[in-house]
Amino acid sequence: MSILTWKDEYSVGVRIIDNEHKQLIAMINKAYDSVEKMEEEKVLLELVDEMRKYAMTHFATEEKLMEIHNYPETAEQKKQHNDFMIKAASSDNMLSSDNGAVDPIKVFKYLADWLRGHIMGTDKKLGIFLNEKGIK
Ligand SMILES: [Fe+2]
Incomplete structure (x- = not known):
């Protein structure tokens, strides 16, 4: 079973961000699945670690786009990314x-x-901003 399922309403209108979100969702589900199937703890910890590394890559993608296009809410977004990494x-x-x-x-x-x-x-807010800059 999945803990989170991608829906079209999750699209932020920017393909690279959507694709990375889909991948993150898939990784959370894979790790969650290993709990449900009661696989070895080692497996779960590896999957969580992979997910965390991928989240870092994804946040870097978003932060790069924010910086290139002078997104006014960059600091707030970065703070959220940091909070997630700590969690x-x-x-x-x-x-x-x-x-x-x-x-x-x-x-x-x-x-x-x-x-x-x-x-x-x-x-979503970032997506609207990037769309206005012609990024899709
Ligand atoms: Fe994101």
Whole structure:
């Protein structure tokens, strides 16, 4: 089962950003799946790590576009990206078995909700701005 499913309404109107969001969603689902299938913890931690690395690549794509086009809300977006990276890093700790108190499903629910909120809020705004600059 997926924890997050791509919908057309998630499109921000810029192809490279949409493609990277689709990839991120796929990676969250893959990691979530490994929890549901009760695969080895090692597998889950690797998948979360891959997702985190990909999120960094994706944030770099967005930040580069913001800088090139002098996006006025660059600082706010970067702050959100940093917050996510901190949260994703602490997810790693939370998910390891030393910390049995945390329900991994809740961690994924948080990550999925964060990503959906981020796409629908700040990234949509960025998309509108980039469209006005002729970037699609
Ligand atoms: Fe994004």
